[in-house]
Amino acid sequence: MIVHLITSFIASAAFGILFNAPKKSLLKCGFVGMAGWFVYIFLVNKEFDAVVASLVAAFVIAVISQIFARMYKTPIIIFSVAGIIPLVPGGLAYDAMRHFVVNDYNGAIQLAAKAFMISGAIAVGLVISEVLYQLFMKIKFKQPKKAN
Amino acid sequence: MENRFPQTYEVIELCLLAGKIMLQCGAETYRVEDTMSRIAASFGIPQSHSYVTPTGIIFSIDGTEPAKFMRISERTTDLYKVTLVNGVSRKLSSGEMTLEQALIRLKEIQDADFTFPIYQQIIAASISSGCFLMMFLGQWSDFIPAVIAGGLGFVCFVYIHQILKVRFFSEFVASLVIGLIAFLFVKIGVGTQLDKIIIGSVMPLVPGLLITNAVRDLMAGHLVSGLSKGADAFLTACAIGTGIAVVVAFY
Numbered sequence: 001m002i003v004h005l006i007t008s009f010i011a012s013a014a015f016g017i018l019f020n021a022p023k024k025s026l027l028k029c030g031f032v033g034m035a036g037w038f039v040y041i042f043l044v045n046k047e048f049d050a051v052v053a054s055l056v057a058a059f060v061i062a063v064i065s066q067i068f069a070r071m072y073k074t075p076i077i078i079f080s081v082a083g084i085i086p087l088v089p090g091g092l093a094y095d096a097m098r099h100f101v102v103n104d105y106n107g108a109i110q111l112a113a114k115a116f117m118i119s120g121a122i123a124v125g126l127v128i129s130e131v132l133y134q135l136f137m138k139i140k141f142k143q144p145k146k147a148n
Numbered sequence: 149m150e151n152r153f154p155q156t157y158e159v160i161e162l163c164l165l166a167g168k169i170m171l172q173c174g175a176e177t178y179r180v181e182d183t184m185s186r187i188a189a190s191f192g193i194p195q196s197h198s199y200v201t202p203t204g205i206i207f208s209i210d211g212t213e214p215a216k217f218m219r220i221s222e223r224t225t226d227l228y229k230v231t232l233v234n235g236v237s238r239k240l241s242s243g244e245m246t247l248e249q250a251l252i253r254l255k256e257i258q259d260a261d262f263t264f265p266i267y268q269q270i271i272a273a274s275i276s277s278g279c280f281l282m283m284f285l286g287q288w289s290d291f292i293p294a295v296i297a298g299g300l301g302f303v304c305f306v307y308i309h310q311i312l313k314v315r316f317f318s319e320f321v322a323s324l325v326i327g328l329i330a331f332l333f334v335k336i337g338v339g340t341q342l343d344k345i346i347i348g349s350v351m352p353l354v355p356g357l358l359i360t361n362a363v364r365d366l367m368a369g370h371l372v373s374g375l376s377k378g379a380d381a382f383l384t385a386c387a388i389g390t391g392i393a394v395v396v397a398f399y
Contacts, residue, residue, distance in 0.1 A: 003282055004282070004283060007278075007280075007283050008283055010275060011275075011276040011283065011351075014272035014273070014275050014279070015276055015356075017264050017268060018225075018269055019174075019226075019227050019357065020226045020227055020229075020262060021228065022227070022231055074231050075227075075230055075231060075234050077176060077227065077230065078231065081227070081356065085351070085354070086280070088351075090280075091343075093385060093389065094343070094346060094347050094350065094389075094392060097392060098393075098396050100393065101396050101397045119363075120363075122360065122363075123363030123364065123367070126360060126363075127364065127367045130364075
């Protein structure tokens with residue numbers, strides 16, 4: 001588990017460099033990536049489905065990114081992108097491609113569908129967090145008006 | 149009209165420049181539109197309309213001024229510039245910056261090059277390849293092969309892209325090189341798991357930013373830009389897949 005935490009931290013921070021995130025935010029990128037991967041691995045080890053694990057992890061990443069974006073007044077995309085990268089189903093897509101190449105179309109389609117589901121789950125996780133955030137802000141800003 | 153809004157022309161120019169920089173550097177569509185309308189609003193123009201796609205921006209202010217259009221040809225990922233432009237728009241909204249200052253600042257941002265030195269990017273790509281290998285349950289003995297394959301693949305991608313300017317082809321060659329190197333390592337006995345090495349090394353090329361942006365654009369109702377970004381991501385994924393598939397087919 002410790003190996004996972006360290007490597008996911010480094011990998012996410014390195015992706016911050018590739019995407020040219022501001023130098024100050026590299027460590028935070030790494031932290032977001034580490035948190036997301038921790039949730040994902042934790043759920044997968046508890047024998048949850050990879051799709052569910054990706055959804056929850058993406059949600060956690062988006063929430064942390066929202067908080068960081070508020071705290072440091074930077075666009076949220078800096079943190080969320082670096083955090084999402086480890087979850088992208090590159091391995092599944094690769095396996096699917098492998099099956100395509102050896103003419104095993106049935107296996108390939110199954111794997112490709114799974115990869116598609118996981119990317120959808122990541123996106124839904126991000127969107128849910130965004131919707132909740134906007135809902136939260138609306139409620140928060142409506143309260144003072146009612147008091148008046 | 150001209151007398152009532154003496155600055156209108158400059159405001160449009162400022163909005164378009166801000167939008168152009170953000171779009172070129174990989175910001176989400178809704179952020180680009182939001183920034184442009186915020187800047188316009190900070191100069192007392194509440195009604196502005198923008199239509200943003202990954203290849204061009206149309207921006208117009210209600211009134212007699214004609215709509216203006218700006219073409220976006222090259223798109224990269226440079227989150228630092230997105231942050232800087234965001235900062236400028238914040239300062240404009242709070243009144244800390246004047247129109248002229250903002251224009252000068254944005255032109256500076258447009259021309260400057262903030263990217264990390266190329267060797268640092270290569271090191272980052274190599275190390276992240278190795279780390280991904282471990283995250284995908286690889287073995288430590290495969291760490292070095294993944295680092296080398298990922299690094300060389302990234303070098304190929306960067307240099308071929310500089311020469312050819314065709315993203316699809318440079319990604320194809322890069323993944324082909326990664327596949328060949330990984331295969332070579334396994335063949336001479338340094339690496340053990342070909343699959344894990346390839347998956348780890350390919351990760352720096354994967355279009356993660358595009359996929360997430362595409363879906364968020366779609367969900368936010370920017371259908372055209374969402375679909376075109378999705379197509380872009382799909383092409384990239386195909387290029388990587390084809391490069392690897394060539395190697396696997398021979399293997």
